Amino acid sequence: MAMQRRGNAIHVVFIYAFWIALWRSKAQLQVGFYDTSCPAAEIIVRQEVTKAVNDNPGFAAGLLRLHFHDCFVRGCDGSVLLDSTPNNTAEKDSPPNTSLRGFEVIDNAKARLEEACFGVVSCADILAFAARDGIVQAGGQSYPVPAGRRDGNVSTSQEALGNLPPPSAKIDQMSQAFANKGFTQSEMVALSGAHTIGVSHCSSFSSRLYNNGPTATQDPTMDPGYVSQLMQQCPQGSTNNLVPMDPSSPNTFDTGYFNDLVDNRGLFTSDQTLMSNESTAGQVIMYANNSDVFFSDFSNAMVKMGYMGVLTGSLGEIRTNCRVING
Template sequence: MAPQLHPDRCRTWPRAPLGSVLLALAIVSLGGGDALSLDHYRQSCPRAEAAVAAAVRQAVAKDRTVPAGLLRLHFHDCFVRGCDASVLIDSTAGNTAEKDGPPNASLHAFFVVDNAKQAVEAMCPGVVSCADILALAARDAVALSGGPSWSPLLGRGDGRVSLASDTTSLLPGPGASFDQLRQAFHALGMSVKDLVVLSGGHTLGFAHCSSFQGRIHGFRPGADVDPALNPSFAAALRRACPANNTARGAGSGMDSTSATFDNAYYRMLQSGRGLLSSDEVLLTHPKTRRFVALYAARQDAFFRAFVSSMLRMSALNQPGEVRANCRRHN
């Protein structure tokens, strides 16, 4: 989904009131036993994080769709072979890469990672991985949209394999069932709570009509519209996305504040205004429904849980190279 962000809903993020809790979460969530660390570039490239943050800020100033794009890039990267920047690789004559797999057709904001990589390479050639740059950029995207900030563990390697065929089997789609979602998260060692929390990333961005068309036209015999949808919300979606719609830019914001990282996603879900089928299924099981209720009522609880789940997800990595160019292997 190509996100559509509105300037009046973007704001410069205040320093998150999570304070020292973030460092504790990083240590608790990821423990020891892997190569990632909070100070991985302290000696080798101490200005790397600042360079990435500057590239993200500059991109957002010119293109308000960037934050949702970067967050989605990071999600789609981590769910296929771990957070190894394999989603950034360009296809070649001999290989169709992840970015050209069907679930990734609308990914964008690649240029932000390219710009950040160029800046970092100018300071510290061959030191900072593209996977780390993407993880930092996703963090900055959330923070610049009003969400929490955190200190990601760094030291990821850049993957040497990128296959479009992996995307269709490993990335859950907008029509995924609860069992499909649960299995996808379980395969990564993540919980049902992580599923609900990271689904909250849908608070940013825009979905094309094709992502929810089946809920508003021909849902099932005797019900053209999914009865779980609020009637007025469904009517608005049908106006935006008529049957057999082919308008390229047609669709809907992911929630009512689609440029601001907040807990509106959960409140909308409770009121029958969840956009995707994969959102709606979070209300079909008692455990996930309880988490939805908690995060709808308490944004601070959502922010803390999101930091913890992002740290857990972004630690999925295997040893690899440090690419000189994020779009191709060395």
């Protein structure tokens, strides 16, 4: 009992510390942060994102995923952008991150911003702007992005492994992973809607097709027709083939993902598991039938995510090159 009380007390202290940190972040981040110091900041990022998505629609999902993977490890500090060095393996080279893309879009925006306003706009803010702009280019709803983040100078592969929920996660593991970052279960479902755009390597879900436990070769929660389709796209042993996460509209930010879940056509276990809980399943069905509610909830959750663990004021730095800390 004493151990349990101690564990509960530690959990309460952790939650209290999280909300104190979030309150401080909200006090220092603000919409229009660069209006005076670099008025063209958001315009430049938007131009680079628009150009990239027009050339390759997949960049919309790539930039959104970059921001998510950045914020869930050490907070939204641009640490996912740092390159590995001879003495350190960075986040981007951790197994969950090796398929990340969009780094060159951030590089291009940063290069232009350094010409326009040297040493003013952080890489972490560029990531937050770019994620929003990619969503808009894919047909989603825009939202104001509070800015004022500064860039961190620590990035380690091991931390990425411990903080990013895997595609094999089930509802309890998903809920706990998001709760650890201060999100409600409802916000977790909203943010999961990011999978309405983008693609996945077969290796992230092939166990659902060919090796699903000792008594089944296929995941019984999957629609059989979808299983057959995926087996054609991902023959056993294939790893590098790419499959859309929302096959009906892979490049459009809509509610197709939630319709897929209702039809038992979620690609990852971490997707379909949202239908295994009465509360989350009800929310999935609501989003499938009401895109306005989903867009609103998703935007609010994205803004909240953007406050996670931010460095402000005199903390961190403003990198001149997003891939390396300032020398």
